[in-house]
Amino acid sequence: MRIRRKLLLGLATTLVAAGLVAPTFQPAYAASLVEVTSFGNNPGRMRMHVYVPDNRPAHPATVIAMHGCGGSGPAFYSGSEFASLADRYGFIVIYPTATQQAGFGNCFDTWSDAAKRHDGGSDPVSLVSMVRYAQQQYGADPERVYATGSSSGGMMTNHMLAVYPEVFKAGAAFMGVPYNCFAGAADYPPGSSQCTGGSMNRTPQQWGDAVRQQAYPGYSGPRPRVQVWHGTADTLVPYSLLQESIEQWTNVFGLSQTPTSSDTPQAGWNRRRYADGSGTVQVEAYSIQGAGHSLPSGGMAAAAIAFFGLTSTPSPTTTPSPTVTPTPTTTPSPTLPPTTPPASGACRVTVAVNAWNTGLTANLTITNTGASAVNGWSLVFGLPAGQTITSGWNATYSPTTGQVTARNLAYNAAIPANGSIDIGFQVTHGGNAAKPTSFALNGASCTVA
Template sequence: MISLPLLTYGAAVLTSLVCGTSAASLVQVKDFGANPGNANMYIYVPDKVAANPAIIVALHYCGGTATAYYRQNNFASQADKYGYIVIYPSATHDNNCWDAATTATLTHNGGSDSLSIVNMVKYTLAKYNGDSKRVFATGSSSGAIMTNVLAGAYPDVFAAGAPFSGMPYGCLAGSPGSSPQSADPICANGQKIYTAEKWGDLVRSGYPGYNGSYPKMQIWFGTADYVLKYQNFVEQVKQWSNVFGVSLTKNVTDTPKKGYTKMIFGEGDKLVAYSAAGVGHFVPTDESSVLSWFGIAP
């Protein structure tokens, strides 16, 4: 006679097989290497990992956590489909805002949060035989600001970035804290306006002597963002257009959805930007567009 627990277990297995549910879940990694920013690492590894998988770093907003951001976007569910791995770092200081202000975080191998995140990437590449040429970063608000930091300070690690509602690399440099509102309201209010060349020089200062290519960038921002003013979008675009040496080629309206304008720079293979009419802080993550930009999905 089959016991009730075994019947229950069998039913659960049958349900899993029939429904195709995933056994993968978000798990914490406590020993991933040097951790100068004292950040926490969480990772989502799908049941079926692709050979030499791509790696996406998904960065939460101020006040957020890795687990909260994991629930708020679909990168994990899409990982089940495409076989890539998602790292969800979690900040532990300044109201869980990422450090985008100190010289350490803004400098290649300088320390703080950016180096902690890079060490999470290195751990994942080694453990899962990841593709070092397909490492990407995306994030919202403070996570978007950190995406720009990683692209500037570690262009040798990341192949592309997709910041949603952030600000330029180096805008918060020298601020006393990490929260863009409390640390430096000048940046949050869009009052730090530089030439494209000066913004570009800030990026280039993140890794002195670096002569390689920089991560291609897909920048998202809402016109009705009153937390980080829209000028931050303008300054980001100026910054990366200078880094890549490209200028605006054309605008495409109602792309990828109604009210969004896609701005294409050069050939559109290094820099694109999306201005979302009437959207506040922060622009909802468009996973399909991001995965396409990263070359993971069509």
């Protein structure tokens, strides 16, 4: 399967085995996204942002929500529905930012030997440090910790459930791959990956043995429940890998490959459930008809939170937020009023291209540099001659050649003042790997960074 920058794992050429660092407590004020600059052992050199809702119980659940390659924690905060769900149901959301690079940029490490082992190092250790920080600083419940993510973040979700089964209660992976799908750093470049090349096919036993024998040998405790999502038209992370993930987790749980039930919760969502003898659904798989590399879209985050069991309204907290000065993020709350389009020059687009012999992926960061929020957007740009879009994420794209218009999806329609969102696409080309040009947001010309 092909990989795009938003999709994969970060490539760590140097792993820093940092010693345990006592955290400096810089808690978030409720209902704002705040960066924590020191949260403990951080061999992956990651950044941590946390969202703590106003209304929460004394011991709230924790959801760690992970972006795709080329993204960031604040961008995933503003471009997904998890923070608004946290406001409704009273759980904490951690938004990590991967910083390891391998030509793709900001991808979560699911390929290195260190990352594949319990307490081995790299990004998984950093992520667990963030979870433990939330438990120490906010009284978060250690029995209610959940992982979710998109693309590279979806890959890391499956990875963390395998490597740290004692930490996580459940996970929801959007457009991910099974644990141990990538052989190493050389297995990541688009067009050459064995994992994402479209032909990965192992037996359920082989996938299950990887979890049992490699991730955490000797572990005999309970396993986290697993929810996996994939679009049937995804060509970046092939849809076929959904089945490989199902086979891995059903084998780990000792379940049949035949679902115990199947249904269509809403149009285009085909769901298969795999329950154990007590009737508990341990594995749940969603096939989203016609969807490309664009998940989660509207309503999917809510389905993940429901799978976690977090959809009861919390009682008011009895533990007020500590009165310590935070380091606030510049990204405001995602709930924004409708506004007019930005004035000319009030937008900026940053373009990052990763090309190979017959194709490339382009990741675009759209920044609203105006004083007012934008609610509902379209971005027009010019695609270089000979390039054709084959798939995209976080937007719809039409037409696929020439002057293209990218339009928002339901979950990322709002761009706050001074806020950013990330979108991207994959193209085929005959040798012209130039970047797209001439951007206009809602009819206003954008500067290009």
